[in-house]
Amino acid sequence: EEFEERVKGAKIEGAKRRAKLIILELSTGESLLIHLKLTGRLLYVEPREPLDAHTHIVFHLDDGHQLRLWDLRRFGYIKLVPSGRLEEMPELAEFGPEALEMTLGEFKNLLVTKKRGKVKPLLMEQKFISGLGNIYSDEVLHYAGVQPTRDVSTLMEQEKELIYEGIQTILPAALKHRGSSVDLYVDIYGRQGQYVPHLQVYGREGESCYRCGASIKRIRLGGRSAHFCPNCQR
Structure with missing residues (x-):
């Protein structure tokens, strides 16, 4: 009451x-x-x-x-x-900076503070960066050509830049299509998001990579699923 x-x-x-x-x-x-x-x-x-x-x-x-x-x-x-x-x-x-509001320099500085750990769980950690979840962390890492199991300490400068570029490219594209309705998600008007057909790896286990034709793999990492191309991502 x-x-x-x-x-x-x-x-x-x-x-x-x-x-x-x-x-x-x-x-x-x-x-x-x-x-x-x-x-x-x-x-x-x-x-x-x-x-x-x-x-x-x-x-x-x-x-x-x-x-x-x-x-x-x-x-x-x-x-x-x-x-x-x-x-x-x-x-x-406790939230970290918004994914679409940080500069490349700020992103690199954040990575310096995290010298250990796998890159995918780190991208999903809201205290590190706010706004990336399971779907888009997979997509960003595929864009950057980085395997989700890579340790943060092994990332080269170019790979860091490509991850940042992937965030700034994929999230706006997904927003433009009102998100990805892979489960129960709908927008405030009850409409499903239209980004699923644009997903490169998430939810595509066993299917061919659009870039190289290799079979998409799925593993468990940090208690969540991770999808990646074993050929395109190193």
Whole structure:
């Protein structure tokens, strides 16, 4: 009831993202902090759309629509926090720089601080860089010709530059196509992302590499899957 009273009548004045968190800024001086985790969806729908058991929160908007938080596995969460203290929130304070906002020099400096560890798990570590997940770390490393199992300390300067270039090339392309719907992901209007046909290695185990024709491999690395071309990536 307290949550409902604090958001009732509030106007959404801004929407932004930090790493994997959605932030809706309210006119009350507070913000909604939303993490969709693995299976969550934030949907802008008409009231006539049927509710199901996986819809956990419904916001009624003054334009007649609803904003619904849907989550199959209930890993996601929503919090109401003071807008002026967002950066103090534990969820936000530990994030590294945004992948699309750092310079090449900043990226190289970050790599210097991480002299050990495999390159793919490092790229996925949100405390290191925010915004790269399992899909796009695979795609970036294929772009750069670097195997996911490579130790960070073995990367040559040109390889570091190609990884950075891959980040700056692939992420905007994926955003342009509204992301990759390889599982449950849809956008706020319920539309699937259209980037899957452009994926070079992710989800293509056993298929031929578009670049050289070799068979795409899949391994477990750091508790996650990693897809790569054993010929193109060294």
